[in-house]
Amino acid sequence: MATLPTLTPITSPWMHELMGEMNVLNQLIDKFGSPINIHQTDAMEENYNSYHRAFEELDLKHKIFFARKANKTKCVVQKAQALGMGIDTASLQEYMQCLEMGISPEDLIVTAAVKNKLLVEKVVENGSLLIIDNEDECELVQQVASERNTKAKIGFRIGGFFLKERKLYSRFGFDLLEIDKFITTNLIESDRFNHLEYKGLHFHLNGYSIEHRCFALNQCLSFSQVLARKGLKTEFIDIGGGILMNYLKHETEWDYFNQQLRKAVSGKVRPITFENQGLGLESLAGVLHGELKTYPFWSPVTKGDFLRKILTYKNNSQETLAELANELGIEIRMEPGRSMLDQVGLTVAKVAFRKQDSEGDWLVGLEMNMTQMLSGSADFLLDPFVLYQEKEEENNPVEVFFTGAYCLERDVLLKRKIPLKSLPQIGDLVVFVNTAGYMMHFFESSAHLFPLATNLTWNRTTENGKIELAHFQNDENL
Numbered sequence: 001m002a003t004l005p006t007l008t009p010i011t012s013p014w015m016h017e018l019m020g021e022m023n024v025l026n027q028l029i030d031k032f033g034s035p036i037n038i039h040q041t042d043a044m045e046e047n048y049n050s051y052h053r054a055f056e057e058l059d060l061k062h063k064i065f066f067a068r069k070a071n072k073t074k075c076v077v078q079k080a081q082a083l084g085m086g087i088d089t090a091s092l093q094e095y096m097q098c099l100e101m102g103i104s105p106e107d108l109i110v111t112a113a114v115k116n117k118l119l120v121e122k123v124v125e126n127g128s129l130l131i132i133d134n135e136d137e138c139e140l141v142q143q144v145a146s147e148r149n150t151k152a153k154i155g156f157r158i159g160g161f162f163l164k165e166r167k168l169y170s171r172f173g174f175d176l177l178e179i180d181k182f183i184t185t186n187l188i189e190s191d192r193f194n195h196l197e198y199k200g201l202h203f204h205l206n207g208y209s210i211e212h213r214c215f216a217l218n219q220c221l222s223f224s225q226v227l228a229r230k231g232l233k234t235e236f237i238d239i240g241g242g243i244l245m246n247y248l249k250h251e252t253e254w255d256y257f258n259q260q261l262r263k264a265v266s267g268k269v270r271p272i273t274f275e276n277q278g279l280g281l282e283s284l285a286g287v288l289h290g291e292l293k294t295y296p297f298w299s300p301v302t303k304g305d306f307l308r309k310i311l312t313y314k315n316n317s318q319e320t321l322a323e324l325a326n327e328l329g330i331e332i333r334m335e336p337g338r339s340m341l342d343q344v345g346l347t348v349a350k351v352a353f354r355k356q357d358s359e360g361d362w363l364v365g366l367e368m369n370m371t372q373m374l375s376g377s378a379d380f381l382l383d384p385f386v387l388y389q390e391k392e393e394e395n396n397p398v399e400v401f402f403t404g405a406y407c408l409e410r411d412v413l414l415k416r417k418i419p420l421k422s423l424p425q426i427g428d429l430v431v432f433v434n435t436a437g438y439m440m441h442f443f444e445s446s447a448h449l450f451p452l453a454t455n456l457t458w459n460r461t462t463e464n465g466k467i468e469l470a471h472f473q474n475d476e477n478l
């Protein structure tokens with residue numbers, strides 16, 4: 001029998017320190033219920049520096065906004081603020097909470113996909129920057145700003161960039177082919193939107209392609225020159241998020257997993273996923289179709305190096321995009337979310353039961369549900385850690401699926417079958433690492449009236465080296 005692929009996650013010392021303290025984790029689960037999300041924000045500094053260094057090396061005027069949509073806690077916003085970052089907000093609630101936390105309106109931008117009147121009113125009154133998506137939004141902002149006899153700071157979100165002959169689709173933003181006419185007609189040649197103060201351009205591309213971002217930035221820089229000739233100064237171009245991070249330790253494991261999944265879906269080896277799900281691949285009449293539709297959990301180029309590749313891309317005039325931005329006096333902005341949260345969080349859940357299903361597969365039921373650790377892509381491909389309450393005498397390897405508490409056949413927490421050294425006992429703990437970026441919060445729901453998981457922040461103190469309950473703070477109380 002082929003061995004099941006393992007996917008060893010990159011971890012940090014703080015995670016292992018914590019996992020070595022079963023007593024503390026048991027007490028936290030007793031106190032707050034299962035699952036709990038634990039945050040330790042130190043790693044955000046290095047994540048931020050990775051970007052900051054790339055900008056500094058290129059001597060580029062820049063501003064980095066933390067996209068807080070990736071995690072709803074206040075502790076990560078506080079840390080981002082302490083690092084000198086701005087905050088990208090996506091709703092009235094995110095925006096207002098940032099203000100209440102004392103963040104200056106100048107450090108806030110609003111990229112919300114839908115902006116209701118109350119949000120626009122608050123943003124205009126406070127003088128933060130709004131990223132505008134469409135003409136209706138322009139009208140709303142114009143109305144709100146004119147009622148207050150003020151100007152609203154805005155940037156235009158652009159989509160529909162050209163990748164050689166191909167146009168990149170996005171449901172967001174103004175089409176690149178339309179925006180020139182729109183701005184010329186409504187902001188330059190007429191007073192229709194005279195309460196909008198144009199500051200810059202913005203894009204956030206779907207997917208994680210460096211090439212797409214190079215083309216999009218280049219096309220925005222070109223468009224800024226068109227606007228400059230018409231007397232409109234572009235102060236910034238914001239390249240959004242979608243910068244890759246690396247979750248896995250070994251490229252070899254990633255390659256083996258990819259090979260084995262293809263073989264399993266083709267029926268050449270036994271299934272390695274629940275119901276032999278292909279995670280984007282499928283076999284039709286013996287032919288394999290599709291592609292893996294998960295986040296690229298292993299990537300060769302990430303964070304600052306990913307950004308550097310964009311900024312040092314040479315356009316047709318053999319000028320790098322950084323050089324061109326500098327020449328035009330344009331600040332480059334970005335909004336990393338996920339990659340800012342690399343190594344910042346983990347999710348701990350308690351084992352409720354074990355059983356064998358009608359196929360003979362072991363199911364380990366956890367006190368959590370699928371929405372409490374859910375990827376926007378086909379699966380979260382990291383091996384979890386099992387913390388056994390009792391030291392196992394013998395080594396009894398077993399392969400399991402972890403199942404959740406929603407009454408859905410598909411509430412299987414990881415689609416992969418996971419090899420373990422022995423079957424967990426009731427009350428053992430399962431730890432999913434690196435879940436702070438989107439995994440814990442983005443899709444969480446309260447079906448069956450289950451409460452949402454408690455979010456804790458761990459103030460790791462080195463005072464006496466001991467980890468105590470008092471060092472964990474409920475994010476609600478921050």
Ligand SMILES: Cc1ncc(COP(=O)(O)O)c(C=O)c1O
Nearest residue numbers: 067111204241242335336337338
């Ligand atoms: C406008 C905008 N900015 C920033 C981000 C953050 O992207 P990421 O978490 O991939 O860095 C997103 C994510 O969807 C977004 O829509």
